[in-house]
Amino acid sequence: MADHWITQSKAAADAHELKRPVLKNCIKAFLVGGIICTIGQLVTLLLMLYFPFTEQTAGNPTVAIMVFFSMLLTGFGLYHKLGQFAGAGSAVPVTGFGNAVVSAAIEHRSEGLVLGVGGNIFKLAGSVIVFGVISAFIIALIKTVLFQLGVI
């Protein structure tokens, strides 16, 4: 009896729910993510033009600079506006990482510096680091084994 009531009310609720504009969200995410990556490309180009970095070595400083940019924007309270508009488009590039770190730090600032900021700063971004390190380790292991066997 109760089950019947639940399915009925769920159907009634579904009828009133607004449809998610999936395609529109995808396009927004695509455009904003693309613009972020274009800015990253510009940073790479500037590093190559004015500093002794090659295409190969410019990658790491570019990532660092992009993370720094998004940290600044998060601190000024601008990044969440972008996030609201673009969704995954602003979270998937490496800028989302900086945002996750700094927003967690700001949120827990009231609990003190050590237990608040220090304890919670990697609350969101910690999993990125953990799985990044683990997957890098596994890939390196596979590559080393293949090298030793002489496959590559």
Next chain:
Amino acid sequence: MKKMMLIAISILYLTGCAAFEQTGPVHVKIHDGENGTVKEVAQRIEDTKELYDSVVVAADSTLVVSYKVKHMNRFQMKSIEKKMKRWLTEKYPEKEIVLSSDYKIFMELYAFSDKWNTGELNEQEAMKEIEKIIKLKKEMT
């Protein structure tokens, strides 16, 4: 706000284009007698349809070649490099061969060729510059 966005996007677009413009093939020979080498290598790059724009610098001990890969062929960059490397090492086994499709190396070589052509450098300084560029190319991190 909208105007600013438009300006920013167009600046990004234009700078992006400028990087991959053809600056023209440049050939430099440091020592006399490398004329043939330079010509052969340049011809080979011109014949490879995946590549455009090249800088070839030849000295009697080293050969530095830089080229740009056409955009849609960038997926095959590694195999193109391998092929070129094999061809060059077979053809000039007595030379140290440095081959690069890196844009930075291209720019450095281009600036070097400008300096060389205006006569700013003597042979020794030129070799030093080339060594510097090779060192930059070998950097991994």
